[in-house]
Amino acid sequence: MSLSLSQLNALSQAAATSELLTCCTSSQWAQTLADARPFADIEALLSASDAAWQQAQTDEANLLEAFDGHPQIGNVDSLKEKYRNTQDSAAHEQSGANDAEDAVLEALAQGNQDYLDKFGFIFIVFATGKSAQQMLDLLQARLPNDRKTELVNAATEQNKITRLRLQKLLGDA
Incomplete structure (x- = not known):
């Protein structure tokens, strides 16, 4: 709405x-x-x-x-399911993964699990306009970080997502 x-x-x-x-x-x-x-x-x-x-x-x-309000990017089954419903805002934000090869989606799923296991929260990235490969590259680049660094990185990405969603809420995006 x-x-x-x-x-x-x-x-x-x-x-x-x-x-x-x-x-x-x-x-x-x-x-x-x-x-x-x-x-x-x-x-x-x-x-x-x-x-x-x-x-x-x-x-x-x-x-x-x-962070808990986000779907996990890279869960292969949920990604494929989300892309069937392009009305879903999170799926639209992650539309770069739509054309990804299964191998990239599987690597995203594994990387996401590794990230969750290491940091205790899901990988947050402003996915709009990014391909699945770009998201995977960002995930792999951030995995070596410490938790404090990743809280800052995820907070920065969260703010970008929030700004876009506010613009969409007001029909301004």
Whole structure:
């Protein structure tokens, strides 16, 4: 569902928080952003979102809550299933994997499991416009990192995803 900015501004606190949670599943981020309304324009919303995300990421639990809202890129069965339904926003964001060879999808699935085992959360990447091979290359490049570095990397990618989802929510992407 697409909203206008004025509609988002006019929603109750609970309804606005609920809509914002479709963009990022960090409840602190969504509540902080809902509290910051009204927004004059999309740039004001995105700036407030960035600020709310900076605040939310000071607590690892908020990061993990946001990361939990994502499908795992590279789960072969779920990827193939998602691409049958191009309406799904996460599938659209991961559409670069749509034409991937099974070997690349299998390597993504294995790399994702290795990442999850090492860091305790799934691999988060702004997948829009990236091929499955590019996502695999990014995953393999980030696997040697330490957990602290990966929390920062994943938080940065999460913010890119959130900004795109906010624009989509407002029909502006």
